[in-house]
Amino acid sequence: MDTQLTEKERKVLFWACFLSLMAAGVGFAYRVMVLGDWGNEFNLTDAEKGRIFGASLWPIAVMMILFSLIVDFVGYKRSMYLAFILQATAAVLTFLAKSPSALYYACLCGGLGHGIVEAVINPVCASIYTTQKSKMLNILHAAWPAGLVAGGSVVILCASLGWHWNALWLIVPVVIYGVMFIGAKFPVDERVRAKIPYSVMLKDVGFLSSSIASFLLVHELTTVFTGSAPSIYTSLIAGLIIGAIFGAITKSIGKPLYFILCLLMVPLATTELGTDAWIKELMTPVMGTYAGWALVLSAFIMMILRFQAGFLTNRFSPPTILVISSFFSMLGLIALSQVSGPLVFGAxxxxxxxxxxxxxxxxxxxxxxxxxxxxxxxxxxxAIGLLSVGIIGSPIIGVFNDNHTTNNVKELSTEVYEGSKKEANFFGASYEATDKAKAKEIAEKVGKEAELDTAIQKSGRQSLFTVALAFPLVMLVCFAIIGFWYKSRGGYKPRVLEASWE
Structure with missing residues (x-):
C-alpha cells in the first residue's frame, strides 16, 4: 500500500534519519580520537589496534549491500530499530569494556548498526524527495560531518581539561533518534510504488558492478576472518565468478555508466576518507598539536556547506558539481603540500x-x-567506496609516502638509506621502503637526526601533492566527460518513476 506522507511526517522522518547518521559519525570520531588511549590502556600493538578499529568499518559495507537486498521485505522501521539496538549496544560495551575483545565487539556492533542506517536512510530520503534527490541527500549527509564535529570536539575538549569522559555519552544521540522513529511513518520505496519488479532492481548492478563489489567484499572478509590478506588475483577471480553468477541470474551485464560511477568511487573515497585518515599524521609536523582540530574544522565546513547544497543543485547538474568538487579538492591538497603557518588553515x-x-x-x-x-x-x-578506501585507497597513499620518504632519505645520506631500506609489498608488487626506526638510529650516529626529521616531514607534504594529481585530477577529467556526454544527449535530466506527492 502506498504511504502518502504529510510535510510534517516527512520532516520528522528526515531529521530522524539525519540523527541516526550523526550518531554513527559521533561514534566514529570518538573511536578515532581514543584509539591511542585504548592502545596504551590495554598494551595493544598497532596490528591489534587496526583490527579493533577495522571492526567498526568493514561491517558497514557488508550490511549496506545485504540490507539493500532485503530491506523491502524486512521493512524500514524494523531495520532502523535493529540499527538502534546495535548502536546502543556499541556505546554500552565501550563504556563497560575491560578487555580488547570487549572493545572489538563494541566496534563490531557500531559498524553493523552504521551499515543498516546507511542502507535505510539513503533510499528513504530518495523516496520522500523524489524531485530533490541531490539536494536532500547532500543535506542528509551533513549529518556525518556534524557527528565528527560533535564527537571530536567533546573528546578534544575533555582531554585538554584533563577530564575523564567515559563512552556512555555516545548513547545520547542514539536514544534521541530511536525515540523519533517510534511515531515516524515510512514511505513505500520509490521502486516499489512504481511496481517495478525486484528482478529489475538487480539489473542495473548486473555483472559489471557486482564483480567490483564482490572482489572487494571477498578481499576484505577473507582478510578479517583469516588474519591475512589473500592474493589480489585470488580476490579478483572470486569477484568475477560471483559477478558472473549474479549476471547470469539477472540476465544483465549492468548499466555501463553506473559501472563507471562505481569505479570512480575508488579515487573519490580515497580523496575524501583515505586522505582524512592520513591528514593528521601528514600535517602534524606543520600544525603540531592543532592537527586534530584541523579535522574538526574540515568537518565543520563540510557540514555547513552541505546544508546549503540547494545553492549548487539548483544551478548545476551533479556531474558539474562533481567537476567543481574535484577542482577544489585538487587545489586544496596542492596548497596543503606547499604552504605553512596560518596559510595551512586557508588550504x-x-x-x-x-x-x-x-x-x-x-x-x-x-x-x-x-x-x-x-x-x-x-x-x-x-559500499564500493567504503570498501575501496581500506583495501586500495589508504594503502596507495601509504605507498606514495613510502616512496617519497625513501627518495628523500637517499638524497640525505647514502649510509642512512642503505642501513634502513627494506622491501614492502602492495597487492603482490614489491617496492623499496624505509624503516624509519632504523633510519633515526643511524642518523643519530652520523649526526643527521634533524635533517632526517625534515626529510620525513617533507615526504608527507609531497604525498599530498601526489594524491592531488593521482585522484582529484583524474575525477575532474572523468566527471567532465560524463557531463559532456549528458550535454550531447540534450542535457542532464533526472528520471522520476512516477509523479511525486510533493
Whole structure:
C-alpha cells in the first residue's frame, strides 16, 4: 500500500534519519580520537589496534549491500530499530569494556548498526524527495560531518581539561533518534510504488558492478576472518565468478555508466576518507598539536556547506558539481603540500570545500539516473567506496609516502638509506621502503637526526601533492566527460518513476 506522507511526517522522518547518521559519525570520531588511549590502556600493538578499529568499518559495507537486498521485505522501521539496538549496544560495551575483545565487539556492533542506517536512510530520503534527490541527500549527509564535529570536539575538549569522559555519552544521540522513529511513518520505496519488479532492481548492478563489489567484499572478509590478506588475483577471480553468477541470474551485464560511477568511487573515497585518515599524521609536523582540530574544522565546513547544497543543485547538474568538487579538492591538497603557518588553515578550507559534495552528489546522481535500482543502486555504489578506501585507497597513499620518504632519505645520506631500506609489498608488487626506526638510529650516529626529521616531514607534504594529481585530477577529467556526454544527449535530466506527492 502506498504511504502518502504529510510535510510534517516527512520532516520528522528526515531529521530522524539525519540523527541516526550523526550518531554513527559521533561514534566514529570518538573511536578515532581514543584509539591511542585504548592502545596504551590495554598494551595493544598497532596490528591489534587496526583490527579493533577495522571492526567498526568493514561491517558497514557488508550490511549496506545485504540490507539493500532485503530491506523491502524486512521493512524500514524494523531495520532502523535493529540499527538502534546495535548502536546502543556499541556505546554500552565501550563504556563497560575491560578487555580488547570487549572493545572489538563494541566496534563490531557500531559498524553493523552504521551499515543498516546507511542502507535505510539513503533510499528513504530518495523516496520522500523524489524531485530533490541531490539536494536532500547532500543535506542528509551533513549529518556525518556534524557527528565528527560533535564527537571530536567533546573528546578534544575533555582531554585538554584533563577530564575523564567515559563512552556512555555516545548513547545520547542514539536514544534521541530511536525515540523519533517510534511515531515516524515510512514511505513505500520509490521502486516499489512504481511496481517495478525486484528482478529489475538487480539489473542495473548486473555483472559489471557486482564483480567490483564482490572482489572487494571477498578481499576484505577473507582478510578479517583469516588474519591475512589473500592474493589480489585470488580476490579478483572470486569477484568475477560471483559477478558472473549474479549476471547470469539477472540476465544483465549492468548499466555501463553506473559501472563507471562505481569505479570512480575508488579515487573519490580515497580523496575524501583515505586522505582524512592520513591528514593528521601528514600535517602534524606543520600544525603540531592543532592537527586534530584541523579535522574538526574540515568537518565543520563540510557540514555547513552541505546544508546549503540547494545553492549548487539548483544551478548545476551533479556531474558539474562533481567537476567543481574535484577542482577544489585538487587545489586544496596542492596548497596543503606547499604552504605553512596560518596559510595551512586557508588550504584546509579549500580541501574541505572540495570534498564536501562528493559522496552525496554521486548518490544523488545514481538515484536520479537509476531509480528502478532502488536501495541496491544507491547503496552498492556507496559500499564500493567504503570498501575501496581500506583495501586500495589508504594503502596507495601509504605507498606514495613510502616512496617519497625513501627518495628523500637517499638524497640525505647514502649510509642512512642503505642501513634502513627494506622491501614492502602492495597487492603482490614489491617496492623499496624505509624503516624509519632504523633510519633515526643511524642518523643519530652520523649526526643527521634533524635533517632526517625534515626529510620525513617533507615526504608527507609531497604525498599530498601526489594524491592531488593521482585522484582529484583524474575525477575532474572523468566527471567532465560524463557531463559532456549528458550535454550531447540534450542535457542532464533526472528520471522520476512516477509523479511525486510533493
Amino acid at each position: 584546509f578550507v579549500l580541501y574541505a570545500v572540495g570534498q564536501t559534495f562528493y559522496w552525496p552528489t554521486v548518490l544523488g546522481l545514481a538515484s536520479e539516473q537509476y531509480p528502478e535500482g532502488g536501495a541496491l543502486s544507491l547503496n552498492t555504489v556507496s
